[in-house]
Amino acid sequence: xxxxxxxVTTEHYQVTHxxxxxxxxxxxxxxxxxxxxxxxxxxIHRAIDDGDxxxxxxxxxxxxxxxxxxxxxLLPGDEVRVxxxxxxxxxxxxxxxxxxxxxELFVIDKPANLPVHPAGRYYFNTLxxxxxxxxFVDPLKxxxxxxxxxxxxxxxxxxxxxxKDKDICAGLTAQFAARTTKKRYLAVVRGIPPERFVxxxxxxxxxxxxxxxxxxxxxxxxxxxxALTEFRRLEVAGDFALVECFPKxxxxxxxxxxxxxxxxPLVGDKLYGMPEEDALYFFxxxxxxxxxxxxxxxxxxxxxxxxxxxxxxxxxxxxxxxxPLPADLREFLDRQRS
Numbered sequence: 001x002x003x004x005x006x007x008v009t010t011e012h013y014q015v016t017h018x019x020x021x022x023x024x025x026x027x028x029x030x031x032x033x034x035x036x037x038x039x040x041x042x043x044i045h046r047a048i049d050d051g052d053x054x055x056x057x058x059x060x061x062x063x064x065x066x067x068x069x070x071x072x073x074l075l076p077g078d079e080v081r082v083x084x085x086x087x088x089x090x091x092x093x094x095x096x097x098x099x100x101x102x103x104e105l106f107v108i109d110k111p112a113n114l115p116v117h118p119a120g121r122y123y124f125n126t127l128x129x130x131x132x133x134x135x136f137v138d139p140l141k142x143x144x145x146x147x148x149x150x151x152x153x154x155x156x157x158x159x160x161x162x163x164k165d166k167d168i169c170a171g172l173t174a175q176f177a178a179r180t181t182k183k184r185y186l187a188v189v190r191g192i193p194p195e196r197f198v199x200x201x202x203x204x205x206x207x208x209x210x211x212x213x214x215x216x217x218x219x220x221x222x223x224x225x226x227a228l229t230e231f232r233r234l235e236v237a238g239d240f241a242l243v244e245c246f247p248k249x250x251x252x253x254x255x256x257x258x259x260x261x262x263x264x265p266l267v268g269d270k271l272y273g274m275p276e277e278d279a280l281y282f283f284x285x286x287x288x289x290x291x292x293x294x295x296x297x298x299x300x301x302x303x304x305x306x307x308x309x310x311x312x313x314x315x316x317x318x319x320x321x322x323x324p325l326p327a328d329l330r331e332f333l334d335r336q337r338s
Contacts, residue, residue, distance in 0.1 A: 013086045013124065016056075019078040028055070029070035031080060045070045052083040092125040099159070099321050104314050106131070106146060106162045109323045112300045115154040122154075131162075150176050150250070155268075158185070158305025158323050163313075171313035176250055182309035182320070185245040185255055186234075188302030188329050189264040190273070192241050195233050199258040203227045203251045211283050214271055215253045217261050227251040229258045238336035240267060242325070244306075255303060267332065268298030302329050 017035060019026075032044050032053070047053050048070050055065045055072065056079040065072065074080070093111040100107040108127075115122045123129060131146050146162045147169035163169035175181050202224030206216035218224035228248040235242040241264070245255045256272050259265055265273035270282050278292050288296070309320040 012083055015082045015084065017080045017082070019074045019076055019080065021076045023074060024076045026074050027070065028053070028068065028072040028074060028080065031074055032082070036082075047082070054081045054083075055079070056081060086124065089122055089125040092122070094130055096127065099323075100319075104164055104168045105312070106164060107308075107321055108160055108162075110152065110157055110160050110305075112155050112157040112326065112328070116148065116151055116160065127160075149173050152305050153253075153301075153303075155300040156303045156305060157326050159308045159321050160305070161308065161310070161321075168313050172310065175310050175313075179248065179250075180311070182307070183247055183305070184307030185247070186304045186306045186325050186329070187243045187245050187255060187259060188267045188298070188332060189241050189243055189259055190267060191239065191264045192236055193231065193233055193243060193262065193264045197231050197262070198228070199231070199262055200226075200228045201258060201261055203254060203257055209276065210280055211271065211276075213252075214279070215251070215257050217257065225249075225251055227254050227258070229255060231259075235333065237333040240333065240336050242329075242333060256301070267302040268296050269301040270296065273301070298328075298332055300328070302332070304329060 017031070019031070023031065028048065029041065029044050033039070033041060036044065044053075048068060051068075053068065055068055055074070057065050057075065057077075059075060059077050091113075092115065093113040095111050096114065097109040098106070099109055110116070110127065115126045117128050118126050124133075128146055128148075145166070146164060147166055149161050149163055149169050149172035152158065152160055161172065163172055201217040202220045203215050204218035204222070204224045205212075206214040207218065207222075209216070220226065226249060230246040230248065232244040232246075233241055234244050243259070243264070245259075247254050251257075253272070256266055256269055260269070260272040267273065270288075271279050274292070274295060278288070278295070281292065282288050293299075304326055305323065306325070307320065307322050309318065311317070312319055
């Protein structure tokens, strides 16, 4: 038996890959090449020779691994462990709250500063990897999966539902696509909008923006996708307001773009609530000058996923979850009244 004691540390992390029942006899280097397609065969061989790749074999003493080589034949039930250098990542907030869990679903209340899935500089400091490692207690198991039925931005707080099975996730995703789910958001905006208003404005990628992920109101004749959001003003706090948002479609950044379109952008929005040159400065440098921070008024955009309703994909029971306005947004509003 060969076993590594490394799990997740500040310098390294270990990813485990289980050998399935139909993979018996495959060479170790071929097994790894299928999972690390961007790595050359030479780098995989070097990692094996350096001892960064080990095999845990517990099927019995008569099937010991021996010295691990690129040509080592794997057995069903083996666990291939890959040790990799861990790169520094920006700090995030892992204080998410589990609202509901069963055999199929996992519903959480996500804090603002937490990316959902790996992207850019974030890998370990994401919700999905944190769940896979059980909060960094376990090694990162490649076959321990959580599937996103929908997404919310890193800075958006609130309710997020994940599935533990790919087919279950497909059923949930179909509900979002069919618009049978019930979504409610809370937004802190600049200015005082009407008590009730509706924005029916198609969206597409911003045609003249240098920021790739930026969206804009674009006519359908020019490629815009239909987008509809209903709004209701709940509170007024000085020159700001708390607005309830009911998106009827699910376009990227829909609420943020629609609010900016009618002159009431989110407080703290680095993409839509500030001039293009300031937004470009942030996305290119990933920081802002003190003057630009001051113009934002709040360190993150003021959007919170406050309510979500859907049909359980197995029991068919209607389920609804609620999350109150987070303390940082409540405190911002309270300061405006004083």
